Amino acid sequence: MSAHVFRPREILGVLAEHEVDFIIVGGVSATLQGAPITTFDLDLVHSRAPENLDRLLAALRDLDAFYRGQGDRRILPQLSHLASPGHQLLMTRAGPLDLLGTVGATGHERGYEELLPDTYVMEVIEGRRLRVLDLSMVIALKEEAGRDKDRAVLPVLRRTLEERQRGQGQAPPPAEGLEP
């Protein structure tokens, strides 16, 4: 049903409708800030506050979310999974969705609250202002991870950050749809 689609706008729209608190991280975050890279999933760090987990679970039900890579078994995410600092690798009716309790290298894990100072609010889809991890932190996390797939994309991310800083100063301007 969802193996050949990637509609991050639909996923983000459903999460926003349910008023879920989350931060867009990873490749989609970098793309939103101007990096011409391709990614095939949507990575989000969600708030693990109990009331937010209830909203998130309701949104996931709307999105028909289940765990990817489980063969014929259709395992649905539960509150206890979402409350953990681990990564929930899900498939939805709008494509892959990775919900990350924390990100960062072992011993330096950061959750929603820790990442908030490094985020901006951006109009990602019409009428929806969502929180995005700043490109400099996206780069820092990929440097920290040090995996081949992260290293491969770092040159484009670094040059994108340089272009942004050269053209617009250190901070992304409100004209681009960003605000602290």
Place this chain on the structure above:
Amino acid sequence: MQPNEPEWVGDPPPNESAYSEDGVDLTLIRWFMGLTPAQRLSYLEEFVSAILEMRHVGTRL
């Protein structure tokens, strides 16, 4: 002007200026940064969807 006639004829700038020292195409970054965030997400979504669709329907000859 004829329909297929280019608007301007001349030599493009040298390609060296288009790339960073580590080989990144800066023209692509500048073009993409010229879009709004919503346009960038839309582009990504349509691009990836097109790739997935081609992979799905494609057959090896």
